[in-house]
Amino acid sequence: MNEKELQKQLQTKVKKKLEPLFARYKMDFGGIDAALKWKPIVLIIGNYSSGKSTLINELVGQHIQRTGQAPTDDSFTIITSDPGINNVETPGSTLVNDERLPFQHFRGFGEKLISHICMKQVVSPVLENMAIIDSPGMIDATSENDRGYDYMKVLGEFAKIADLIVLMFDSHKTGTIKESYDTIRHTLPEKSGEHRIVFVMSRIDECDSLSDFTRSYGTLCWNMSQMTGRKDIPHIYLTYAPSAVDPNTVAEGWPQERDELIEKIKRAPGFRIGHILEDIDRQVNEVQIVAEAVSEFLNRATRVFWKYAKITVSVAILLFFFGDVVLNAIFSFPDTTLITSIRNSQFSLGNLIIPCALAALTLLIGSFGYSKIAFKKQRKKAMLNGADLVLLNNDYRKNLWRKMETKVKENLQDLKVKDLWSGYGRGMAKIQYFLNNDLKKYYEKIVT
Template sequence: MLKTKLQTELQNKVNKKIAPLFSKYGMDFSNLESSMKWKPIVLIIGNYSSGKSTLINEIIGTDIQRTGQAPTDDAFTVITCEGSDKPDEVPGSTLINDDRLPFVKFKQYGEKLTSHLCLKNIDSPRFENMAIIDSPGMLDATTEKDRGYDYMEVLGEFAKMADLIVLMFDPHKAGTIKETYSAIRNTLPEKSGEDRIIFVMSRIDECDNISDLVRSYGTLCWNMSQMTGRKDIPHIYLTYSPDIASSPKAADLWPQERIELMEKIYAAPGLRINHILEDIDRQVHELQIVCEAVTEFTQRGRKLFMKIGKITVGLGIGLFCFGDVLTNSLISLPQQTLISSLRGEGFSFTNLILPLIFLCSALALGTIIFNNFGFKRLLQKTLSNSRDLVNLENEYRRNLWDKMSGKADRLLRNKKANDIWQGHSGNLTKISRFLDSDLKKYYEKLRS
């Protein structure tokens, strides 16, 4: 309960203090917005017929999802408890238009996806603060293209929202999951992502004997090391459904981790607030580095303007005082210079006309030089080496910059000379204050 309150508080704070800055720096706030919304989510993905729906039915305690040996389900089904006053089933077209829910971003994937998305409202207290998403089984890469929407991208979007992703394999297809994994891995944050995925080898009761299981397990481990690029293999839950087991003696033959897996899934809501904090932390740091780059660029722009300005003003004053002396000696105009008029030859305001024209021309020339040459050259020079716009003192900052430099470059490329007067350092202070003070307080609250 306390955590839900913390989540609302955080959401309000981020919406008020940080959200406007995201749009100011051309960054997408919708991911962070949807990750802060709603309840904890467990996403179940994997090959077709790997036992996803069976596991969900077991967790919920009713046959809410259809199961079958061939590819059975081609929809994303969000299962949760919304209350008895709400409809039992909500279609995708309603979900993507409900701002309260985190599914609005799926609108962009089109009608085909919307018609393959729904919410099932179940009567279960456990699911009041949790949702589980059943997904269409992974087919092969070519068939995925026929779905009518970008399946991998959609899967990635769901993965971003999830607090726990259960990636399911079965012994029959232990070697064909690479694309699913890479789709998810690429969309998850570098540091926090790994701990959100758990791997499950289901239907192990269908192995004929232990060597059969070891062979499938070995294939899976090999594929996983290829996918993750790591030699250490994460824990793989070996499980089967006791209700469907192919042999009544399965329990004697196969020790399994179904209960541990279920407990891990039930514990997912506890990870929620941490994930929200991690997401905020990561995305606000991304915003900060972009803002830093823009701030530094505008400061350089202002410095250059001052430099050109000093020369221009110097030239302007010179011309104001002596410009008419020069024209007088060259073309005998004006007949009386400003200086001679001040020396006592009778000053009149007409003596100021030419000096003022000289002064204004010098200032206008300075502005033209800055706008058309100085600023453009500065922009080009900056873009050719934008790395030195920001402080890259450690590996974290270097990686962050590698990720965000494209965004910053695009922003800078659209800058006009006048933009150097926009105040960015105030925004930078706001962001830093949010990270160093507000966010730290929430981390502390969570620890206490």
């Protein structure tokens, strides 16, 4: 089975199995669905004028994107190739409404963003099984108003569906721009995996001397470790635009450095299935911890329910037989109690009215008391002390909990007494089965 067929099969299976579970625990299935729908994506991001558009033009072999020294692109441009389509440009308003594409959820970012997304379909062998997204250059924007939409969040959404993220810094502005900082420090770690990001220092031909180059490279490394909070420096690819450089001035080793980056980009489609499984794995683990907390709460609530039920039924039975005796002693009513009527062999159905009414009233008060007081109290306590519902025996679980705690609260808040019997617990078993069987099988398939 080739990768495309495997992706298709995964799409049907995962949708059928996971979508209802995600919905049950109020989780968003859109991310997985989007990744399964379309082709592999390479996202090119970085400082303004770092050479993003130039790199794309050279990779595709055509002048598709405008280039320029000042901030040039203010849009996200999705560039790809589809059979029989040449030079077609589609506006964002069409893209976000096309169910076959993974961009529907961008609708939520508003008109301003939608008018800053477009797709260009060109003829290019490199792009047949891949799309490259050119993005607005990062600037020192400080608020959402500067762009008219939440740039960081939008970038995060693109990062989520990308198989490779190329983060470019030119040799003049090695990582000091606010949006670059926020991207590395917050957006990318939250939305993508470290191994999907490549750091690039571009326009290296503009370093006038070796010492100039060393200074730029050193600054970038320093900033990078500040931003990532890591002591080890990630590999930094070096590149330059051959079109901008006199071939006689190209230093030894540069072409190889550049080829390495180009190869890395071209290999991105090969990682798609692995990434999809990784995303599914991560998100199913997130649903799992929510399901665990919910089902533990329901177990505890069920135990309290039975305690309540036992007490209420016992009181109802007592009142059924002796309630009318007490009434008779205090109010001399009813004239004949149930027990007396049986003892005197004068039993008639009328003697059952008061005992039945007392028993029914007790059951009513009991169930009212449970659902309106006890259940709510227990739910409130669980929401305050959520961590106590799951086992947090390692750092992975602790981090996962931190990430999902709000989702757990959201789920607990909406639980009703009838959910004690609505099969939430079965959701947990289904998730477990998916992780231990289905997902494992798919991992085996891509390894073989």
